Amino acid sequence: DGGITQSPKYLFRKEGQNVTLSCEQNLNHDAMYWYRQDPGQGLRLIYYSQIVNDFQKGDIAEGYSVSREKKESFPLTVTSAQKNPTAFYLCASSRTSGNSNEQFFGPGTRLTVL
């Protein structure tokens, strides 16, 4: 089955530690995205990538980093510079051609900083 997987589902981190969230897709999509979700605030874009070895900052990139070494993978690192990292993180992917514009979402990772 085609889709997006995120791991782990739950993640606990101590303050001051970096942590990496995994996102893998087998939909053959060129574009991938990372969102942060907080209660009452909807989804906010952290980073996105249109093609391998290229990515751009979204609206709230500070304290985060990404890489795109393979088309299928777009890991997100939450660094110690992120002041309030506890949140639900969602990865998505989409085509970059055509007019469908639909983004497909993974199941999410809930990060809690202790």
Place this chain on the structure above:
Amino acid sequence: AQSVTQLDSQVPVFEEAPVELRCNYSSSVSVYLFWYVQYPNQGLQLLLKYLSGSTLVKGINGFEAEFNKSQTSFHLRKPSVHISDTAEYFCAVSVIYGGATNKLIFGTGTLLAVQP
């Protein structure tokens, strides 16, 4: 800049009653519009989308939405809800961002709480 407003943060409704979740957007250009549903601790699933053509769009699980360009609205409706429809619903607008990639601007979500 584009933005999306979901005026109701929570909508309580009894089972088998009709429901409307409101969504308004602001944009100076043509947009694509989406409704997504999110069940607790899960990702988002596409309910329906408007790209062009008929302004009445039918989606999964019996939901439909109507695009109203003059009122810049895209309200979601269902004639009879079930307990299983309890979830958070997000309206989103698509814009072209940084070239070919389609960035989605999300509303803050509406929690549909269906009561027996």
